[in-house]
Amino acid sequence: MLKLLLKSVKRVSLKRIAEEVGVSIATVSLVLNGKDKGGRVSKETAAKILDKAAELNYMPNTLAKGLKLGRSKTIGLIVADISNVFFGTLALYIQEYAEKEGYAIIIANTNEQVKRMEKMIGLLKSRQIDGLIITPTEGSEYLIKDLIKYQMPLVLVDRSYPNLPVNSVLINNYEISYKSTKQLIQQGCKNIAFITYKQDHFHINERKRGYYEAVKEAGLYKAHNIQEVRYDFLRSDIDRAISYLVKKEEKIDGIFFATNSISIAGIKSLCKYNMGLQKDIQIMCFDECDAFYLLPFSIPFVRQPIEEMAKHAIKILIDNIEGKNIEIEKCFLDAELILK
Amino acid sequence: MLKLLLKSVKRVSLKRIAEEVGVSIATVSLVLNGKDKGGRVSKETAAKILDKAAELNYMPNTLAKGLKLGRSKTIGLIVADISNVFFGTLALYIQEYAEKEGYAIIIANTNEQVKRMEKMIGLLKSRQIDGLIITPTEGSEYLIKDLIKYQMPLVLVDRSYPNLPVNSVLINNYEISYKSTKQLIQQGCKNIAFITYKQDHFHINERKRGYYEAVKEAGLYKAHNIQEVRYDFLRSDIDRAISYLVKKEEKIDGIFFATNSISIAGIKSLCKYNMGLQKDIQIMCFDECDAFYLLPFSIPFVRQPIEEMAKHAIKILIDNIEGKNIEIEKCFLDAELILK
DNA sequence: TCAGCATGATTAATCGTTTAACTTATTACT
DNA sequence: AGTAATAAGTTAAACGATTAATCATGCTGA
Numbered sequence: 001m002l003k004l005l006l007k008s009v010k011r012v013s014l015k016r017i018a019e020e021v022g023v024s025i026a027t028v029s030l031v032l033n034g035k036d037k038g039g040r041v042s043k044e045t046a047a048k049i050l051d052k053a054a055e056l057n058y059m060p061n062t063l064a065k066g067l068k069l070g071r072s073k074t075i076g077l078i079v080a081d082i083s084n085v086f087f088g089t090l091a092l093y094i095q096e097y098a099e100k101e102g103y104a105i106i107i108a109n110t111n112e113q114v115k116r117m118e119k120m121i122g123l124l125k126s127r128q129i130d131g132l133i134i135t136p137t138e139g140s141e142y143l144i145k146d147l148i149k150y151q152m153p154l155v156l157v158d159r160s161y162p163n164l165p166v167n168s169v170l171i172n173n174y175e176i177s178y179k180s181t182k183q184l185i186q187q188g189c190k191n192i193a194f195i196t197y198k199q200d201h202f203h204i205n206e207r208k209r210g211y212y213e214a215v216k217e218a219g220l221y222k223a224h225n226i227q228e229v230r231y232d233f234l235r236s237d238i239d240r241a242i243s244y245l246v247k248k249e250e251k252i253d254g255i256f257f258a259t260n261s262i263s264i265a266g267i268k269s270l271c272k273y274n275m276g277l278q279k280d281i282q283i284m285c286f287d288e289c290d291a292f293y294l295l296p297f298s299i300p301f302v303r304q305p306i307e308e309m310a311k312h313a314i315k316i317l318i319d320n321i322e323g324k325n326i327e328i329e330k331c332f333l334d335a336e337l338i339l340k
Numbered sequence: 341m342l343k344l345l346l347k348s349v350k351r352v353s354l355k356r357i358a359e360e361v362g363v364s365i366a367t368v369s370l371v372l373n374g375k376d377k378g379g380r381v382s383k384e385t386a387a388k389i390l391d392k393a394a395e396l397n398y399m400p401n402t403l404a405k406g407l408k409l410g411r412s413k414t415i416g417l418i419v420a421d422i423s424n425v426f427f428g429t430l431a432l433y434i435q436e437y438a439e440k441e442g443y444a445i446i447i448a449n450t451n452e453q454v455k456r457m458e459k460m461i462g463l464l465k466s467r468q469i470d471g472l473i474i475t476p477t478e479g480s481e482y483l484i485k486d487l488i489k490y491q492m493p494l495v496l497v498d499r500s501y502p503n504l505p506v507n508s509v510l511i512n513n514y515e516i517s518y519k520s521t522k523q524l525i526q527q528g529c530k531n532i533a534f535i536t537y538k539q540d541h542f543h544i545n546e547r548k549r550g551y552y553e554a555v556k557e558a559g560l561y562k563a564h565n566i567q568e569v570r571y572d573f574l575r576s577d578i579d580r581a582i583s584y585l586v587k588k589e590e591k592i593d594g595i596f597f598a599t600n601s602i603s604i605a606g607i608k609s610l611c612k613y614n615m616g617l618q619k620d621i622q623i624m625c626f627d628e629c630d631a632f633y634l635l636p637f638s639i640p641f642v643r644q645p646i647e648e649m650a651k652h653a654i655k656i657l658i659d660n661i662e663g664k665n666i667e668i669e670k671c672f673l674d675a676e677l678i679l680k
Numbered sequence: 681t682c683a684g685c686a687t688g689a690t691t692a693a694t695c696g697t698t699t700a701a702c703t704t705a706t707t708a709c710t
Numbered sequence: 711a712g713t714a715a716t717a718a719g720t721t722a723a724a725c726g727a728t729t730a731a732t733c734a735t736g737c738t739g740a
Contacts, residue, residue: 064696088428291631404726
């Protein structure tokens with residue numbers, strides 16, 4: 001009874017328009033899709049159909065359309081954590097650019113767990129998404145390979161497997177890390193730490209390599225200045241790392257944080273230990289953070305071109321989906337070092 | 341040619357399984373949906389079907405299923421700005437709880453513009469979403485009314501129109517604002533400002549009312565201590581407001597920020613004017629912010645139970661969608677005042 | 681012997697759209 | 711007049727899944 005009540009508000013379909021105008025469903029479809037050129041439908045009939053469609057506020061059923069055409073005009077976006085500002089901003093722009101092309105976005109989180117990533121891919125596939133934008137988790141190479149085999153239009157963003165034949169949009173991690181570390185050295189730092197995730201990610205390794213080359217070149221390399229923390233125990237691992245770094249005999253005078261979450265946790269920790277930022281220790285962060293504005297001095301950071309990344313990812317993906325481009329695209333964008 | 345190539349990877353359908361096992365599509369469907377009890381299908385056939393489905397890694401086509409059943413197992417989430425941590429976190433939890441019930445989430449942004457909200461509702465409707473979770477923008481009452489008339493399962497979150505017969509999940513805005521303001525008064529503030537959006541939102545008005553009652557009760561009410569800023573000109577309006585408040589003859593000694601975005605912008609501004617936080621001015625914020633951890637003292641704030649909000653919203657919505665509950669639910673959750 | 685029932689499966693309609701192929705009537709051309 | 715071309719539509723199959731209705735077979739008991 002209730003169900004009947006709920007169903008009573010029927011959506012407007014082509015059939016309804018066809019009946020009310022007195023033509024066949026096919027004619028309505030042709031007109032509404034603009035395929036009535038070349039003497040298919042008379043001007044008057046077309047006008048009547050368009051009027052009726054407007055009057056009834058017709059909206060095509062995307063499910064039916066997708067089923068018939070084999071395309072859903074929907075893109076899956078798989079990120080590690082949508083509550084993280086970096087991914088949130090990425091999602092915002094991806095959604096914006098996708099919408100302009102008539103695509104909707106379904107978002108899924110992995111929480112950096114490959115099992116969840118597998119599940120999410122399955123979930124999105126069963127929804128007949130036309131393509132996928134992914135920031136892959138560690139150890140997900142086999143999933144990416146599967147998707148390639150499956151011929152799923154795909155773009156990796158932020159992170160990538162450089163040896164896989166897959167579209168990607170990345171930043172110049174190595175160069176910007178090298179440059180950022182150099183900057184700390186120029187500011188007079190002699191003992192610079194690098195805090196990063198204990199993860200085997202290409203982009204993370206590149207950042208490490210940039211740091212490494214810069215300190216080595218300056219003759220400042222010390223193995224124990226590189227500290228790795230676990231994603232799942234970020235807070236406690238950072239605390240331990242910072243505590244170690246500031247207490248060891250050769251006290252550090254600079255820290256480079258490899259990601260935004262590490263930056264935030266690291267700064268929190270430094271404050272807890274009451275370290276004199278920019279007096280005793282110079283820091284350098286990946287990504288901007290609101291917290292910076294609280295300080296009486298400015299903290300240098302690497303700004304990623306998130307909007308550009310989103311724009312490129314969507315363009316590459318949609319070109320791929322619509323068959324306009326079948327070449328693999330590896331797109332590298334320049335991040336910016338902000339010193340202010 | 342290319343298209344043919346792309347199409348060559350066909351998805352596994354019921355038909356394929358039926359052919360390979362040598363039964364009809366109907367039988368496969370029954371077995372895979374667990375509707376083969378009561379002597380519908382023999383154990384052996386069922387086993388063969390299940391095996392084959394597993395072997396081929398069958399995944400139901402959600403579009404076809406949705407078309408047939410009139411339900412898409414998809415929920416639309418419309419927020420103001422997914423790059424805002426509050427909404428990002430909300431989205432994270434909503435997605436998590438929805439997923440547990442087998443629903444996917446499509447996210448859309450309004451940027452606080454009612455025209456965009458209208459567009460997004462249309463876009464989501466045409467995708468046959470089963471229900472909608474919305475943080476409505478200002479002036480969107482007519483859209484909500486439409487949705488109610490349309491009998492769309494719907495839950496408003498964070499914000500609401502209290503007079504409309506619509507499900508909602510809100511916090512106790514009035515009480516928590518009253519309590520927070522009282523707290524500032526107890527700490528000795530005699531001249532407390534309230535900075536809020538120039539928006540006619542129920543939840544915003546409630547927060548203002550809480551502030552108002554508290555200062556009035558203490559005989560501290562002054563009309564010009566309430567400053568309103570525009571969403572689209574947040575930074576500049578906040579700057580002007582703060583500048584005014586700290587420079588006027590009766591200098592303020594406390595500020596209550598009505599939302600998280602206002603808190604962040606406000607603190608930035610205070611730092612710019614070099615105000616001595618917690619010496620000259622006590623502040624009170626809505627929502628937590630990473631920036632707080634940079635300070636040598638703790639900033640009191642109102643913590644919203646975001647996960648609980650998401651949980652309730654999803655429960656109410658899905659009960660509604662599945663016809664388990666047709667009563668209108670107005671759910672109020674308690675926010676927490678964190679002083680540390 | 682045969683109605684009645686249980687078991688195990690199939691048939692066919694349906695959801696809303698798209699589109700190739702077909703129809704029918706009119707006009708144009710030689 | 712006969713053929714072709716054009717205009718203005720319609721028909722019907724298909725996409726993949728669900729499900730009410732039907733069918734076929736074997737068995738039971740009076």
